[in-house]
Amino acid sequence: MTHPNTDHRLDDIDRRILYALMQDARNTAASIAEEVNVSGATVRNRIRKLEANDVIRGYPVHLDFERAGGNLTNLYLCNVPVPEREALAHKARAIPGVINVRTLMTGRENLHVLAVGETTKDLQRVARNLSQLGIEIEDEDLVEDEFFSPYTPFNPDVEQPTGQPNDFISLTGEANIVEIPVQPDAPIAGLSIEDAVAQGILDDDTLIIGIERDDQELTPHGDTVVEPDDIVTVLSRHGSGDDDDGLDPFCTPETSIR
Structure with missing residues (x-):
């Protein structure tokens, strides 16, 4: 069986959605969204992408055939x-x-x-x-019975602190591409990008290069307003050390990345 799309890169949101579906394929987008701290539309959009890339290949129903007629x-x-x-x-x-x-x-x-x-x-x-x-x-x-378990590495049993990155790619020159959800009380929430720059919330070393909002992929411009629960992709030149505060604009103050 061929797998044409083998390069789909999972982030933390994808993994947590997959874990929930492997626990019970009957889980609704709303219930998964509550666990993952994103909107239901975002969950539905992510599931559609996972299906399109053949990561999710079906939702088999687990039947007890003995109970369903003594088979x-x-x-x-x-x-x-x-x-x-x-x-x-x-x-x-x-x-x-x-x-x-x-x-x-x-x-x-x-x-x-x-x-x-x-x-x-x-x-x-x-x-x-x-x-x-x-x-x-x-x-x-x-066969007497069959038991299923979700894939353990996808298990968010140790919750990430709110505001931690979903995905992280380190580039040369101490630059990083990070995907992070915007928290409701984040300094940038409700501001346009140009206003955030004018107020000193975004600096020259932090560039928003993508925004995922529910089922939309937005190309950010100066007048684009960053909303709570957006998932932003950020190019940060702050480096990858513990003193990296390039992501603080997207976090609540008490969970700022230090």
């Missing part, structure tokens, strides 16, 4: 020639009763097929169909 779930561990692996996976998926097919990079059992049937005869039929495709079944077993 049996069987896992077939199969071996197929590597050059034919993808084509045979698609053919296996078309067999009635097959609900999931997983391909593995290495090993003899490089194709896993999950199927559901009302009786053992249904599962035997699936096995025959797999064999007719030239798929060699190495082993099989009835």
Whole structure:
């Protein structure tokens, strides 16, 4: 299976949204927004981008087939020639009763097929169909249950202090590109960029190069007003040390980055 968009760079907001969806795909944009401290529109916009870049590839429903009619779930561990692996996976998926097919990079059992049937005869039929495709079944077993967990590195179990950057890219020459949410009480909130410069809130070493507002990507100009909850992309030439206060205009005073 090809993955044309493999260079999509996740930031902290993306990771926290993905973690919430992996916990429960039924989580609403509003509930995720409350956890991530952004607007619901921003969450919906981020999800659309993650879907468009094939980071999110679907929302499977986890069913208990035994409770849904006493059905049996069987896992077939199969071996197929590597050059034919993808084509045979698609053919296996078309067999009635097959609900999931997983391909593995290495090993003899490089194709896993999950199927559901009302009786053992249904599962035997699936096995025959797999064999007719030239798929060699190495082993099989009835599945009692299946458990899922979200990806731990995406877990925001240690909350970032409010106003900390979502993403950080270090450039040469002690310059950094930082993505940070604008806090409601931040000095720049409600001001245009030119007013913020005139009042000394923004200095010559801090340049706003992008603004994400709900589902919009804005190109900032002098008269652009920076609003609370905007996610701004900032080019800062303050360096990356602890004394970097180039992001203070976007934070509440008590959480300014020092």
